[in-house]
Amino acid sequence: MTDAPTKDYVLDDQVGFVMRRANQRHLGLFAAHIPDLTPTQFAALAKLCELGETSQNALGRATAMDAATIKGVVDRLRRKGFVDQRPDPDDQRRLLLKPNAAAWEAYDALVPAAHAITRDTLAPLTDGEQAIFLMLLHKLT
Amino acid sequence: MTDAPTKDYVLDDQVGFVMRRANQRHLGLFAAHIPDLTPTQFAALAKLCELGETSQNALGRATAMDAATIKGVVDRLRRKGFVDQRPDPDDQRRLLLKPNAAAWEAYDALVPAAHAITRDTLAPLTDGEQAIFLMLLHKLT
DNA sequence: GCAAACTCATTTGCGTACAAACAATAATCA
DNA sequence: TGATTATTGTTTGTACGCAAATGAGTTTGC
Numbered sequence: 001m002t003d004a005p006t007k008d009y010v011l012d013d014q015v016g017f018v019m020r021r022a023n024q025r026h027l028g029l030f031a032a033h034i035p036d037l038t039p040t041q042f043a044a045l046a047k048l049c050e051l052g053e054t055s056q057n058a059l060g061r062a063t064a065m066d067a068a069t070i071k072g073v074v075d076r077l078r079r080k081g082f083v084d085q086r087p088d089p090d091d092q093r094r095l096l097l098k099p100n101a102a103a104w105e106a107y108d109a110l111v112p113a114a115h116a117i118t119r120d121t122l123a124p125l126t127d128g129e130q131a132i133f134l135m136l137l138h139k140l141t
Numbered sequence: 142m143t144d145a146p147t148k149d150y151v152l153d154d155q156v157g158f159v160m161r162r163a164n165q166r167h168l169g170l171f172a173a174h175i176p177d178l179t180p181t182q183f184a185a186l187a188k189l190c191e192l193g194e195t196s197q198n199a200l201g202r203a204t205a206m207d208a209a210t211i212k213g214v215v216d217r218l219r220r221k222g223f224v225d226q227r228p229d230p231d232d233q234r235r236l237l238l239k240p241n242a243a244a245w246e247a248y249d250a251l252v253p254a255a256h257a258i259t260r261d262t263l264a265p266l267t268d269g270e271q272a273i274f275l276m277l278l279h280k281l282t
Numbered sequence: 283g284c285a286a287a288c289t290c291a292t293t294t295g296c297g298t299a300c301a302a303a304c305a306a307t308a309a310t311c312a
Numbered sequence: 313t314g315a316t317t318a319t320t321g322t323t324t325g326t327a328c329g330c331a332a333a334t335g336a337g338t339t340t341g342c
Binding site: 016039064132140 | 150152154155156157158159160161162163164165166167171180184187188191204205252255256259262263265266270273274275277278279280281282
Binding site: 024027031055056057067068071091092093094095 | 299
């Protein structure tokens with residue numbers, strides 16, 4: 001009997017590497033369905049519509065973006081005309097963000113595409129596998 | 142009987158969003174174990190040691206990075222003293238990259254940490270779940 | 283009532299990631 | 313051979329993503 005080599009590290013089998021590639025594939029599918037918004041921008045838009053008026057940092061927390069990141073994303077969404085902002089009268093540190101009419105219109109129009117992106121991303125799996133995968137993926141959060 | 146609303150799009154349940162958060166958690170674990178190299182840099186280093194002397198673009202393909210990205214990664218690895226480069230005598234376009242002694246030393250020293258990162262990332266799952274998850278994740282590549 | 287601790291938004295710096303364009307070189311095939 | 317096509321490496325521009333630092337404002341504890 002020989003000791004199995006304990007060393008062998010195969011990059012292509014590491015979770016992180018595979019996850020990165022799966023994510024790359026997903027980003028490609030996203031861009032194909034929604035070319036005018038990045039996944040991050042769409043996430044912020046969707047959450048903003050979900051939550052209604054919110055502060056910038058709170059929106060960041062809801063979308064898993066830190067303060068520096070959400071600022072850039074919100075700036076770009078504002079430049080595209082989707083977000084109205086005003087200072088919070090009750091807390092002078094806060095910047096209140098609100099989805100405007102254009103935001104709702106875009107959101108409603110894009111939800112079917114967003115569903116299609118999820119469907120396409122998971123397409124290599126059977127329905128049963130998709131459910132299992134999502135369940136396990138959630139646990140890795 | 143009422144029609145179930147077909148609209149409801151819950152951001153937090155979309156593959157892309159959950160995958161992004163799982164990846165964020167993984168990046169945090171990576172940085173905790175290997176603070177001096179990013180996951181991408183380690184991937185390039187590991188692949189370079191796996192492959193031996195390779196051209197820059199070929200290394201990029203092997204690590205799923207496009208030409209622009211691998212250039213930056215290789216530049217940083219070179220700045221850290223891990224990569225020797227020379228022009229390919231057989232193809233004047235090519236830049237041949239080779240892991241040097243420092244690269245091998247770092248790679249050998251970091252493989253245990255890299256295994257620990259994979260282990261920690263998958264820790265919320267049982268052994269059986271880990272196998273299933275990796276199998277399904279591979280299919281989404 | 284006040285100082286310490288915290289929160290909010292912002293900035294800077296670094297590191298992926300990709301698109302698009304470019305010049306130089308190689309390969310193909312008419 | 314000579315023209316077309318492809319590949320290699322590079323640069324520029326845009327967009328996350330986080331760390332760390334800052335200044336302004338708020339909360340807490342004593």
